[in-house]
Amino acid sequence: MKPLSLIRRRESFLGVVILVLILAVGLITPEFLSAGSLLGAFNDTSILIILALGQMLVIVTRCIDLSVAANVALTGMVVAMLNASYPFIAVPWLLLLAMTLGALLGMINGLLVWRLGVPAIVVTLGTMSIYRGAVFLLSHGAWVNAHQMSAGFIEFPRTTIAWLPVMSWIALTVVLVFFLLTRYWRFGRDFFSAGGNPTAAFYTGIDVGWVQFRAFVISGLLAGLCGYLWVSRYAVAYVDVANGFELQVVAACVIGGVSIMGGIGTVVGCVLGALFLGVINNALPVIGVSPFWQMAISGAVIIVAVIANSRAERRKGRVILRTPTLNMARG
Amino acid sequence: MQRDQAVLSLRNLTKTFPGVKALDGVKLDLYPGEVTALVGENGAGKSTLVKTITGIYQPDGGDIYVCGQPVVIQTPEQARQLGITVIHQETVLFDELSVAENIFAGNYLTKGLLKRLDWPQMYQRSGEILAQIDAPIDPQTPLKELSIAQKHMVAIARALSVDARVVILDEPTAALSYHEIEELYRIIERLKQSSKAVMFITHKFDEIFAVADRYVVYRDGSFVGEGLISNVREEELVEMMVARSIKDTYPKQTVDIGAPVMEVENFCHPSEFTNISFDVHAGEILGFYGLVGSGRTEVMQALYGLSKAATGRIMIDGSQTRFHSPAEAIAAGLVYVPEERQQQGVVLNLPIFQNISLPQLSRLNRWGFLNEQSEYELAREYGERLNVKAASWSQEVGNLSGGNQQKVVIGKWLATQPKVIILDEPTKGIDIASKAAVHRFMSELVAEGLAVIMVSSELPEILGMADRIIVMHEGVMVKHFHRSEANAQKIVSAATGGKAA
């Protein structure tokens, strides 16, 4: 069996499910199948895709980052407030700043995990509250609203280049970078070795803690990027931005076949997992499901997807038997 | 041979773990073109030494010289750069990654200024290395799809992928079978030819005398002696190792064989084995021999209730049963001492006494409330019977040496007072003294009327201990010998499907 065939099977399964989902929604509301609507759904899922990719690296190294959504809120608030007070700072600088700040917040998580050996779930459970609280302290609970933001700040992610908004292009770029990184550079492979078997990684000269640290920094950096994208897309920054989004991000990874036990995950799978949730999020309002049913449906869909995924991925046992004939000589 | 200049020398090396002095001022010299066997009991510090040389542990004191130059090895990376490569005792590989990546992990082949990974070349190189060691494995296969023996071959390929001056093999043969071991001897011979220094750690003395040029003996973390293999006899080595003589490694007693205790009829599994039928009598040791991967473990685990897909009939003491979980098997008097001690056999972080009482908590503790006194009593009884060396009965099993861990596992199962005990590779990786203890104990067990099924890949053990021998090949029972009619040649021939007769 070729190395990728297993992975491909799992991913094509998910891909087919997504297609079927889209077509089913299209049957109910043909409008959903228009290019504009589908591209819109993709654009809407960009942030989830980016965050899920960052989260994937963290999960692959046997950690988890529950602080991403709080990180998004904090960096988003910082750039929004900066933009409100100093509208002359150009967007690229703010973008850079958001990513730096995000990476810094990720670094705090990473340092605690790496240097102190505190379990990642504990660290990020803690920093999740701390970062979210910091947004409140920073803003004193006040909102930053559209009219306080500069035109460039709001326009940047929506500018359309070659049929797609910049936001979608950013997501596509991140996906591409991740694909190349995890396939063609040692930097990317190390996440999988370190998470797959920490002891073996240590024996092969990989510093597992350092790799985990890097995963947290990247996850933080992407969260910072999304912090800007989020506040600019919705043209508002407040304390509760992206509240509870961390669970969606983790769910996207898991549906995409990233193993919570570490070591397993692919960029394609992860993107498909995010798209799966994105399609559901975008489809439910369109097909006019009662709002009271939406939560139950998405919960059930997540469970079914995860179960189906686990079936698809269940590895076949090896086969010893070659000669099922009885040639036993009693002596 | 250039004996004057050692490639790798250790002087006065010391390494302490909390509570244990694993290495106490030991010395070691490895010479190019020579194989040095490092021998010692379980816990003598052999693996610790290996890990210290390869930068996994930092020594507390002492010096390391490579070609006469003092060096400090802080990371495995540095060790590799110094030309030291290891096949570790436990396979430390990545299940989810491809074979090629396992071979090159941490030392990828790259191309271009950007150090892009060069997959085609890695696939090709690993294919070449695997072909060299006669292990026809597709480099693109995920490692998890390989058998344990194949994984070991990958570990060996990994070690050979580095252009090394020193090759260290820490018990490489424990999981290998006949064929692969022969292959390994050939590899070692080739390494010698290309004047690499080889260090070989094993508990099997036939191997030492087959491949080694020199020996070094450690005991309890201290250096005991060294010399040329040609100048030493096996008994002398053993005596250096354990500071006493061991008279009989296979103390087989003659016992009256009683009535059949367990009968298995037409046991089948869709993909692993078929038509397994045998019986085992009270007072009998029934040996299962086969190459690694011949499906013996599979059969035993299925008997023990671990396989959902298996079908067939089991009779214990005349009543027919079929087990759906180990708990049922234990209740019926069938117990299984698994092959993978650390993963399946013991709970490393629990104390000895809690490990021993684990399978029979409900029998031991009335109303479900713990009664530690009765647990201690049980631990004391069986721990002492098996001579477990421990600081106390509430010491964590993880802190014991491999052999003592194995004794705890066996003790745990004996304490349930079973009718039939299955021992899967009971002496894998344990030293000669502990091995003798285990064998002696098996003899005592059958003398008490227990039925023993022993799965083993070691010919001397099978020949020495078993009353009857069943040989398996590719999931099928191919031959059945009585003790009197068995010999090494017949058994190996049967196990290889008649090819290596």
Place this chain on the structure above:
Amino acid sequence: MDQVMKHHPVPDSLSTPVRRYLFRWEIFLLLVIAMVFILNSLASPYFLDPWNLSDATFNFTEKALIALPMAMLIICREIDLSVASTMALASVCMGLAAQAGFGTETLVGIALLVGLLCGLFNGLVVTGFGIPSIVVTIGTMSLYRGITYVILGDSAFTEYPDGFEYFGQGYVVWVFSFEFILFLGLALVFYVLLHHTNFGRRTYAIGHNPVAALYSGIQVNRHKVILFMLVGMLSGLASILLTSRLGSTRPSIAIGWELSIVTMVVLGGVSIAGGAGSMTGVVLAVLLMGLVTFGLGLLNVPGIVMTIIIGAMLISVISVPVVLNKLKQRRKVR
């Protein structure tokens, strides 16, 4: 044959480092609690009032009740994030039954049963398909709460039988509320269950090494399902208390509680990797969190600042022993 070497008799136990460490962990928590207690009484004149302290217990006892079985579940290497949704579902079912005119006893039975079934479903999916519980329960978290929205929509149940309010509002003796006494009682029960029964021992064994536990004849899957059911049932119980305390049910009841409960458990020194932790630690952590929030509340510190403090406390309390251990044991090897 082997009598050449005469062994000294092996003692039953020495004081092992593990034991000393555990001992210290709880002492450490106790010290922190004492410190918080003193600071609180200095900071606010209202703190040392028995009635006020008693009132404060209401804010955490329901969560604490779930933390007890959750600790066991986490020790067993699983986790249940659907507890708050289970509470909501149990509460809605009670509301339905109350609407239909059933009495208090039936309501209690229904809540416990619904909780049990929710736990059973979690357990069966986790063990049946071998999917990590964090994943399954993220799903059932939406599913269970989603069902409450389907049932209840935008309305609320406000009619509960007479006497039902006792569970969440009644006092057993003096300042000791029914809730708190129940919590203390159950804490004792769970202490015994975890530390002094076969069930508890098996929980640790599975947490340390599920494979070896299975080979040792432990019904690992059944054990896990039972633990999930226990967590579910206690969520049902907590739901009774909360519903009674609020006197009403809405689908959004107890939203977001799962993370505070996990925080309590982790703060109590239970290892998220399984195998380690003690009930005493969890109970102390619960009290610690209760005291800190109450103390800060008396100073009218905004809730979100409180969460910062709790977050920082979580990280620092967990890392202090790690750091101390590191300092002592200069190099940790894998």
Place this chain on the structure above:
Amino acid sequence: ENVRIALVVKALGIGFFEAANKGAQEAAKELGDVEVIYTGPTSTTAEGQIEVISSLIAQKVDAIAVSANDQDALVPILQRAQKRGIKVISWDSGVAPAGRSIHLNPSSNELIGRMNVKLAADALKAKGESKGEWAILSASPTATNQNIWIEEMKKAAPEFPQLTLVDTVYGDDLADKSYREAVALIRNHPDLDVIVAPTTVGILAAAQAVSDQNLIGKVYVTGLGLPSELAGHVESGAIHSFAIWNPIDLGYSATYIAYNLVKGKATKSEVGMGRMGTAKLDKDGNAAMSDPFVYDVTNVKEFASIF
């Protein structure tokens, strides 16, 4: 000895309530012997408010004025407060009568409902069309006052025959969900003219969605929101006009009512609200403060700096 009045809001960090706090402080300064404790939970949950209220009871404040996250769930704890001699009123979002003595509505529900439909009609007029479709984007499907207002809107709708209500959707007061729902509304109803969002998060998200879909001038957004948050969208034209009552006045009045209750200066039928005049109480203790005020491009700038 100061009168201590606790102003408990749905959650901290919401512009509307921050503005109400301003009003409360203003009242405190006017009254002289009042200390206002402005507090609330982290997120809009009843359990969080209960926790806050129990610490207020412990502090033995004189009065609690609460904007409730759940009209029923707060009743037991507020009854306990009353038992300990604390005066309790609710404002903005009410508590069932058993839990408080007075509830101050920002305005009458009927008026709010009617106002929202009228805003939609105004938007249609601004478009220069005589017939049109409108849809409602609410907060969560369980938000009580939202549902009351939607009910009232539907009651008032027959007065505006030019408008057809085509859909009601829920954005859960989450920016991303509201945005998505707004986009879906526009998709599903190509002839949609007006989106009415009687919630501050919803109206913002809908306005943003409309401008992102390049539909300014085609689809108007209106509803309830704060000038400071919506000024940009009024300027861009996504919002023609919107309404809100003055949160500063609301906080101010609530504080006055609480103070008068503590001082025993309230009767069964009326209670003073300082500069806001006197509130008339119905038999359940409900009072209405004032009419909502409409903001459009002419005045929004001016108020944006105030609340």
